[in-house]
Amino acid sequence: MTFFHKKQRNPGICRGRLAQSLRFCLASIVALFLIGRLPAQAPGQPAQYKLEAVFLFNFAQFVEWPATAFPDPETPFTIGVLGKDPFGTILDEIISGETVKGHKLQVERYRNVADVKNCQILFISTSEEARFLDILARLKGQPVLTVGESEGFARKGGAVRFLTSEPKIRLRINIDTLTESKLTASSKLLRLAEIVHSEVK
Amino acid sequence: MRRHSFVEQAGALTFSAVILLSFATSNTFGQTNLSEASPLELKKLSLEQLMDVDITSVSRRPEPLRQAAAAVQIITEEDIRRSGVTSIPEALRLADNLQVAQVNSQTWAITARGFNSTVANKLLVMMDGRTLYTPLFSGTFWDAQDYLLEDIQRIEVVSGPGGTVWGANAVNGVINIITKSAKETQGLLLNGGGGTEERGFAGLRYGGMLATNVYYRVYGKAFDRDGSVVANGADAGDAWKMGQGGFRIDWNAPGDNLLTLQGDGYGADLDTVSTAHTHLAGGNVLANWSHKISDESDTTLQTYYDRTHRSITGAQLVEDLHTFDIDFQYHVRVAERHNLVTGLEYRYTHDLLQNGPGLAFLPATLDRNVFSAFLQDEIMLRENLFLTLGTKIEHNDYTGLEFEPSGRLSWNFTTNQTAWAAVSRAIRMPSRIDRDFFFPSKPPFFLAGGPNFESETVIAYELGYRAQLHERLSGSVSLFFNQYDDLRGIGTSTPFMIDNNLEGETYGAELSATYQLLDWWRWRAGYTLLQEDIRVKPGKTDINAGHSEAIDPQHQFSLTSSIDLPRGFELDSRLRWVDRLNYFAGGVASGSVPSYFELDTRVGWHVTKNIEVSIVGQNLLHNHHPEFGAPGPGRTEIERAVYGKVVFRF
Numbered sequence: 001m002t003f004f005h006k007k008q009r010n011p012g013i014c015r016g017r018l019a020q021s022l023r024f025c026l027a028s029i030v031a032l033f034l035i036g037r038l039p040a041q042a043p044g045q046p047a048q049y050k051l052e053a054v055f056l057f058n059f060a061q062f063v064e065w066p067a068t069a070f071p072d073p074e075t076p077f078t079i080g081v082l083g084k085d086p087f088g089t090i091l092d093e094i095i096s097g098e099t100v101k102g103h104k105l106q107v108e109r110y111r112n113v114a115d116v117k118n119c120q121i122l123f124i125s126t127s128e129e130a131r132f133l134d135i136l137a138r139l140k141g142q143p144v145l146t147v148g149e150s151e152g153f154a155r156k157g158g159a160v161r162f163l164t165s166e167p168k169i170r171l172r173i174n175i176d177t178l179t180e181s182k183l184t185a186s187s188k189l190l191r192l193a194e195i196v197h198s199e200v201k
Numbered sequence: 202m203r204r205h206s207f208v209e210q211a212g213a214l215t216f217s218a219v220i221l222l223s224f225a226t227s228n229t230f231g232q233t234n235l236s237e238a239s240p241l242e243l244k245k246l247s248l249e250q251l252m253d254v255d256i257t258s259v260s261r262r263p264e265p266l267r268q269a270a271a272a273v274q275i276i277t278e279e280d281i282r283r284s285g286v287t288s289i290p291e292a293l294r295l296a297d298n299l300q301v302a303q304v305n306s307q308t309w310a311i312t313a314r315g316f317n318s319t320v321a322n323k324l325l326v327m328m329d330g331r332t333l334y335t336p337l338f339s340g341t342f343w344d345a346q347d348y349l350l351e352d353i354q355r356i357e358v359v360s361g362p363g364g365t366v367w368g369a370n371a372v373n374g375v376i377n378i379i380t381k382s383a384k385e386t387q388g389l390l391l392n393g394g395g396g397t398e399e400r401g402f403a404g405l406r407y408g409g410m411l412a413t414n415v416y417y418r419v420y421g422k423a424f425d426r427d428g429s430v431v432a433n434g435a436d437a438g439d440a441w442k443m444g445q446g447g448f449r450i451d452w453n454a455p456g457d458n459l460l461t462l463q464g465d466g467y468g469a470d471l472d473t474v475s476t477a478h479t480h481l482a483g484g485n486v487l488a489n490w491s492h493k494i495s496d497e498s499d500t501t502l503q504t505y506y507d508r509t510h511r512s513i514t515g516a517q518l519v520e521d522l523h524t525f526d527i528d529f530q531y532h533v534r535v536a537e538r539h540n541l542v543t544g545l546e547y548r549y550t551h552d553l554l555q556n557g558p559g560l561a562f563l564p565a566t567l568d569r570n571v572f573s574a575f576l577q578d579e580i581m582l583r584e585n586l587f588l589t590l591g592t593k594i595e596h597n598d599y600t601g602l603e604f605e606p607s608g609r610l611s612w613n614f615t616t617n618q619t620a621w622a623a624v625s626r627a628i629r630m631p632s633r634i635d636r637d638f639f640f641p642s643k644p645p646f647f648l649a650g651g652p653n654f655e656s657e658t659v660i661a662y663e664l665g666y667r668a669q670l671h672e673r674l675s676g677s678v679s680l681f682f683n684q685y686d687d688l689r690g691i692g693t694s695t696p697f698m699i700d701n702n703l704e705g706e707t708y709g710a711e712l713s714a715t716y717q718l719l720d721w722w723r724w725r726a727g728y729t730l731l732q733e734d735i736r737v738k739p740g741k742t743d744i745n746a747g748h749s750e751a752i753d754p755q756h757q758f759s760l761t762s763s764i765d766l767p768r769g770f771e772l773d774s775r776l777r778w779v780d781r782l783n784y785f786a787g788g789v790a791s792g793s794v795p796s797y798f799e800l801d802t803r804v805g806w807h808v809t810k811n812i813e814v815s816i817v818g819q820n821l822l823h824n825h826h827p828e829f830g831a832p833g834p835g836r837t838e839i840e841r842a843v844y845g846k847v848v849f850r851f
Contacts, residue, residue: 050243051243051251054243054244054246054251055251057244058248058251062248094243094244168252169251169252170252171252188248189248191387191409191410192248192249192252192384192387194414194453195413195414
């Protein structure tokens, strides 16, 4: 019980300003505890998508687009979300005020693939799972970094797949697709990803 | 899947079990508290750090809950980093289901569910599937176990028998130290620092890519650790130095093959409390091949060679141990409802001793073979009800065939609550200290090993409950009742003879809870109750009436607070209280280690993405305090310690 004795050995401190501070601290802790307990808090977006949104932002910096991707210097850098948007406002918050090589970052949301225009990164939501092969076929050869989560996404021609079945997010990158789309990923990004090739049909 | 994970092994064959366990027993919020981290904070992370963030937060979409009918606690890499611990045994303090006592600067007494001593023998300890085991006393020489702590991915601590899958020695628990894959340790890491007890330390790791999908890392580390003190504060003279290096290569080969080759080498010089001096050296190399045949089945083949050298100059005792092990396992899902795991293992040890005039192990050279096979079936009785039945059959040169069966039932009665129950039998097969130990080293002996010493056995009954009660609150409770037979004691014959002359029961409870009070403030609490009734078997005698086997705290308690402060600062504190240890001599009370409170605190600061500095205070509440050992002026005590550390990551 030395722990308590040590405190008593210095009663002077406890009486003065420190005691007041301690009381204030205690009150704060109680207050915080109450706030922390409020279960009515909005659950927010799943952590997974928060992280994926940050990855999308990082891709803009670790991948090089060909000059044709930006018709003029004023063309914004667009991250598109096709289908049901899992990010909420997170993606917008992350890219807010950011630029990539002088291009202002913006987020666009698309209902279907026909709406996709002048977009550099396209996140294809799992809501489009049934259609992703058609979507990829339509974008084939265009300088668009396609990103998805569906089974077989990367091996079937998507550029980047998030693998989320483990507690950490892993990346699978189809190197063939990058070449076809004239995109160059930095070695730093490639080093952290699992590299695959397109499945030969 | 690699052999090295208990959870994978024990039938919870999907990662979801790990996820569930992490929820329930530990803090798996990763490097950053992701659940409510601001976009600004996340943007600051490097790609490597992003890959390292755990998405297993409470807000993740529900995973199918799988059974893991055991008392598991997981020490995450984040727990290790934020606690400021500097060694593996110290990290084990973070598991509330262990009894951990530091004896002096080199020696630890670590056990689960009782029977603690510096030569504790009822725990199986592994690193990446390699047994950290000495056949001298069926335990672990903690001074020879080290790693670059930053490269440890997690430590799974299971209290309770694990014999069915892991075999002899997993009597009261299994500790599985799992290092990160080479892919998870890409880039350069440099650390260094020093302080009052940690006089100086440095570590270096570099990870790179050899070819597509072939990753490697190499590492080295060294430390100089100050000695402990005796009761009057005088130095105990047990300072030591150690250096270690190693490598790991992982090849994610085509066709769902994962090949790993890894190895370590170390050397240490230890001054000891007596006039002796100890020199340690050793190394190991391990190869693992995991092949996924289909979504339903996979195989793992693992082999390793390990050698250790220990010479104690004062006692003139030298040991050279060579261990060779090969292990195969096959997992298959049959008819939807059955998850079968089966395995075969062979271990050969060649133990060579040079005995001094004091104590001796006779014969001096001993070869031992252990063959074992196990089969375990996880049966889905209903969608949320799993029954796991299995047994291990093991043949050892001392006692022949041994059976270690178990039955486990787990019921996931809601998506975030699991109750489980288990009955299992485990054994501790004889070790050299039981059979081959003599003092003095030539007749007439004062103390002698028992030529007929048999395996110690336990039948364990366990009940557990684990829950994610609320988005921010999780907890677990485990209850156990163990019946032991043929426990080791020392008979009062002439000479004193080691014998299976004790029996008894233990029971207790292990509780832990994690509460995310605020997005930036997490609490964790743990409590362990342990009651032991060890007695002399009818018709037998013991020089200490069985008391030597029960030097354990009846209660222990810990409280941890982890705060994320603005500007990349972190503040972590852990308070622990350990009940008193009672010592007996000749069956009569002879004193105690008083109960104690201790406090460790770490202040960390992420100066930039690449630089982290921290100041750690350990055992802050006393100048020095004893944690283990019979009372006396020579008993070593652990001093208050402070150190600073810098970590660079590129």
